[in-house]
Amino acid sequence: MDPFLKLQKSLRSTKHSLTTPRRAVFEALRGQEPLTIHQLVARCPNIDRATVYRVVALFERLGIVQRLQTGWKYRLELTGEFHEHHHHATCLRCGSAINLPEDAALEARLYALAKRHHFRIERHQIEVQGFCDSCSAVRT
């Protein structure tokens, strides 16, 4: 389903409207990499900083956006519903970030683990740090 329609639907069903600022934030986040709030504000021209914060808060509440801790500062990105779900692997040596695709069996185990602890998962993120192919070689 088209992410845009999904956004509309998600807003409608919670009695919110699809306004210009909300559309702008959504578009800005559709790019490849997760953005810092600073970058996000920069990519939403003519939209007040306070409004961007308010839209992000709304989107987080609706499960449209999630924040990740990448090193020092957090970054924002669309959740799996609006963006292909994947995991993030960051190289400790060169700093590059690659995406690891979803793995159904892995997710299944995670859900089972949570269930054993009476927790119902709605979303999840997996972050790994290590060495990418080329840096693995260099590091000996």
Next chain:
Amino acid sequence: MDPFLKLQKSLRSTKHSLTTPRRAVFEALRGQEPLTIHQLVARCPNIDRATVYRVVALFERLGIVQRLQTGWKYRLELTGEFHEHHHHATCLRCGSAINLPEDAALEARLYALAKRHHFRIERHQIEVQGFCDSCSAVRT
């Protein structure tokens, strides 16, 4: 090995001393759940906010502490070396954070996935959001 001795060793080997503030921060973080910086400061009586920030920065550099994104604000906790490794589940409704224990099979799958992508994992974190037992009930 006793976590405390480990801390001493870690500090010594990098020419840092085990001072009162550092001991206090370490103790505060040994509790069950990860703490927000605000909670951490509150649990270190008579220790200046700036000092707590400085200790946390030092501990992060030494790999003693790591920061997690649990919902809205980040939280701090001891790394696997000083604390048993586990995953975090944050309730979207009440905001509480619980720990899910390590699951060997799950980790194995994650490592295998990374290996298929030529990435060598050194560390990882898994964060899940959803509803805790009591909030699951309320939400119906």
Next chain:
DNA sequence: TACTTTTTTGCAAATCTGTCGCAATTTGTA
């Protein structure tokens, strides 16, 4: 369409967070 009601937004002010310089205090060492 014209009018009313409800949501959103922009702006400015207020509040938090995290950082920095520096003098005073504590720790390590001989």
Next chain:
DNA sequence: TACAAATTGCGACAGATTTGCAAAAAAGTA
């Protein structure tokens, strides 16, 4: 104990995030 180096507390600050409120935009209704 005395000296040198490391660490802390305090006050001041820059940047991040939130809030109140009036204006603007969107939704609902006749």
